[in-house]
Amino acid sequence: MPFASYEIDGRSYLGRVEGDSLVPLAGASELGRQTPSDVLGELAAAGPAVAVSDVHLRAVVPQPDKIICVGLNYKAHIGETGRETPEYPVLFNKFASSLVGAFDPISVPSESTQCDYEGELAVVIGRAGRRIAKRDAIAHVMGFSVANDVTMRDYQYKTHQWLQGKAWDASTPIGPYLYTPEEVDVTSAGLRTILNGSTMQDSDTSLMIFDIPTLISTISEFTTLLPGDVILTGTPGGVGFRRDPKVFLKPGDEVSIEIDGLGAVRNRVIAEAR
Ligand code: ZN
Numbered sequence: 598m599p600f601a602s603y604e605i606d607g608r609s610y611l612g613r614v615e616g617d618s619l620v621p622l623a624g625a626s627e628l629g630r631q632t633p634s635d636v637l638g639e640l641a642a643a644g645p646a647v648a649v650s651d652v653h654l655r656a657v658v659p660q661p662d663k664i665i666c667v668g669l670n671y672k673a674h675i676g677e678t679g680r681e682t683p684e685y686p687v688l689f690n691k692f693a694s695s696l697v698g699a700f701d702p703i704s705v706p707s708e709s710t711q712c713d714y715e716g717e718l719a720v721v722i723g724r725a726g727r728r729i730a731k732r733d734a735i736a737h738v739m740g741f742s743v744a745n746d747v748t749m750r751d752y753q754y755k756t757h758q759w760l761q762g763k764a765w766d767a768s769t770p771i772g773p774y775l776y777t778p779e780e781v782d783v784t785s786a787g788l789r790t791i792l793n794g795s796t797m798q799d800s801d802t803s804l805m806i807f808d809i810p811t812l813i814s815t816i817s818e819f820t821t822l823l824p825g826d827v828i829l830t831g832t833p834g835g836v837g838f839r840r841d842p843k844v845f846l847k848p849g850d851e852v853s854i855e856i857d858g859l860g861a862v863r864n865r866v867i868a869e870a871r
Contacts, residue, residue, distance in 0.1 A: 670831025
């Protein structure tokens with residue numbers, strides 16, 4: 598069964614998803630550092646089920662220690678950016694404050710005129726490790742989810758560091774649920790981005806240049822991966838910034854990212870209230 602982080606009347610819960618219901622679990626109030634894989638599978642029910650429609654789904658991991666993102670990890674996306682195929686993954690980061698729930702609105706900041714979508718597979722770490730070998734990597738995974746690596750292109754390219762375009766507060770939907778590696782095989786899963794009913798990205802996770810074991814191995818070479826850490830694995834071709842004419846998210850839009858077997862994040866775009 599998949600898992601979710603959610604809240605009711607401002608109170609946080611970790612739940613197991615059963616159909617259209619959530620069963621709250623004892624011992625943790627969200628997915629993350631407190632729920633390594635060996636603990637997660639053992640948590641007992643803490644109360645009666647609630648309907649998914651009666652809760653607010655939070656970012657599936659609301660407060661990760663680290664969010665490491667991969668740029669240029671699909672050939673078709675590299676082609677549209679006009680760059681060379683990298684020999685080492687391009688890595689950057691977001692903050693916990695960058696994340697929002699799967700169905701929360703995406704706010705276009707007043708400073709940016711180039712808010713763009715990037716549909717991505719999210720990997721959540723379930724067992725700590727440093728210098729993890731590729732062959733051991735999947736044993737370190739708590740599960741998989743869906744994310745939109747929303748990017749302010751004008752800020753991404755202000756300098757050669759992408760941080761300021763990638764780490765806006767409350768910009769990055771992730772969810773709705775976490776599926777364990779026992780439940781889903783994401784080595785080949787369709788990934789689509791739909792904007793106002795039109796398919797903008799249509800690819801497959803099998804087309805990643807650096808696969809999940811390679812990413813976990815490469816990242817853990819320099820930093821200890823902890824339970825709850827999130828890796829965003831990069832986006833395929835079709836981003837708005839590289840289309841002709843360019844397409845950017847604007848208030849009133851609805852954008853969704855769907856991955857076969859993992860569900861979808863679906864978000865209304867609004868103007869940021871300041
Ligand atoms: Zn991305």
